[in-house]
Amino acid sequence: MTVDMLVEGPTDEVVARKVIQFCGHTPGIVYGKKGWHYIREKLDGFGIRAFYGNPILVLIDFMDSGLTCPPEIRKWVRSPHPRFLVRAVVREIESWILADQQGVAKFLGISPTVIPREPEKLENPKQTLVNLARRSRRRKLRNDMIPSPGTSGIVGPGYVARIQEMIYGYWNVQVAAESSISLKRCIERLRLLE
Structure with missing residues (x-):
C-alpha cells in the first residue's frame, strides 16, 4: 500500500x-x-x-x-x-534515530556505550546527536554535522545529508x-x- x-x-x-x-x-x-x-x-x-x-x-x-x-x-x-x-x-x-545505539555508533565510529539508552527522555536529542558526532574520528563527518564556530546554527551544513546516509546505511528500525x-x-x- x-x-x-x-x-x-x-x-x-x-x-x-x-x-x-x-x-x-x-x-x-x-x-x-x-x-x-x-x-x-x-x-x-x-x-x-x-x-x-x-x-x-x-x-x-x-x-x-x-x-x-x-x-x-x-x-x-x-x-x-x-x-x-x-x-x-x-x-x-x-530520538528515534538514537534509539538504534549500534547503528549510530557504527556510523559515527564511536563506542555504543556513550549513546544514551533512553533517547525519549533526552532534553534535546538533536543536540545530543551533534555532540556525539563531535566524538567521531572522521573529520569530514564532524565538519558536516557540527556547526562551524561563530555560526548561529545548531547543526552543520551537511547534517541532513549525513542523517540520510545514516538512516539508509546503518539505522535499524526494528532495533x-x-x-x-x-x-x-x-x-x-x-x-x-x-
Whole structure:
C-alpha cells in the first residue's frame, strides 16, 4: 500500500520513508517540510485527503507541540480516520534515530556505550546527536554535522545529508523500536493499514 507523509522537515522525511518501507508499504508523496506550525494549520485538510486518497502518516516532534503529553496531539484532529495516522515523535525525530545505539555508533565510529539508552527522555536529542558526532574520528563527518564556530546554527551544513546516509546505511528500525515506545507504536499503527 502507498502511504503518503506529512512531516516537519527533511530529516523526518527520510525516517518516515524508512519506517513505511519497514512496515511493508511504499512511501508516497511527501507534504509539508515547513515546520510543525504548517502541520498544525493544515491538519484537517490532510485528514480529508487521507479519507479519499492514500493513507497519510503525520510525524510531529512532541517537543515542538507545546503539549504536556503525546496523546493530546489527537485532539488536533477533528475528524479522526483510520487512514490518517497522526503520530507524536517523543521527543523529536533524533530520538528515534538514537534509539538504534549500534547503528549510530557504527556510523559515527564511536563506542555504543556513550549513546544514551533512553533517547525519549533526552532534553534535546538533536543536540545530543551533534555532540556525539563531535566524538567521531572522521573529520569530514564532524565538519558536516557540527556547526562551524561563530555560526548561529545548531547543526552543520551537511547534517541532513549525513542523517540520510545514516538512516539508509546503518539505522535499524526494528532495533530502534525496542528503545523507543513512540516508534514502536507508530510501527504497530502502520501495520494495521489495509
